Amino acid sequence: MRKFSYIDLIATLNIEDAHPGGFDLTKKTLRFLPLKSDSQVLEVGCGSGKTASYLYESFNCSITTIDINSRMLANARKRFNKKKIPVTLHQASAENLPFKDNSFDIIISESVTSFTNVDKSLHEYVRVLKKGGYFLAIEMTSERPLTLKEESEIKDVYGISKVKTVREWEQALIKGGFRDYKILKGNTIMNTSTNSIDSLPFQKLPPEGIELLHRFQEILIRYKDVLGYRVFLCRKR
């Protein structure tokens, strides 16, 4: 486990859309959700808060966000305060959500669940979703089973316990209680539009952060045909 993690890296650089496909994919996939002004929405792992702000500005719905990382939360809080967006923010883990059963109509998590104990988090999402509620997830995939060496290189950079294949994600969703799901989109990460990184505050990174950034770039190139993502739309029956 690295002292300066991938999450520290994106929090320090305040990367706004830290998921495959970036904000373009966010906007496209949100169209699949029945978002209304009376929807109770939970965003798990809100990061910089950009998606939550967009949700409020576009749909005027009630938004709760959680994230485990205090630097991420500070970035999100700053955005919500500046834009005067009434989002309820909690520091909490996806694995142990501080909400009652059947609380939300919609849960969104963009490249978050991979960083958690997936079984525990999916179980929590099902628990706090209302019956008939939707769960939208963008998650990293490996497009073929990885060798142990490949797996360990990728895990070392992202700090996750496993990069799941699409089949493994499907099995996890079913095991978690989402029998009703579909895959809306998918691609390799490198073939996906992301935002320019030219203006990021690289000077804020400690030496281990710079080293991790270089490793990250190497991994993206080395595994350009292997690392992918899928957008899963799931429904609680």
Ligand SMILES: C[S@@+](CC[C@H](N)C(=O)[O-])C[C@H]1O[C@@H](n2cnc3c(N)ncnc32)[C@H](O)[C@@H]1O
């Ligand atoms: C790759 S970033 C994605 C952030 C944001 N969703 C986005 O797309 O920009 C992963 C996020 O998940 C959060 N995270 C990681 N583990 C978590 C956990 N157990 N519970 C809640 N959030 C977690 C991190 O702090 C980080 O903000």
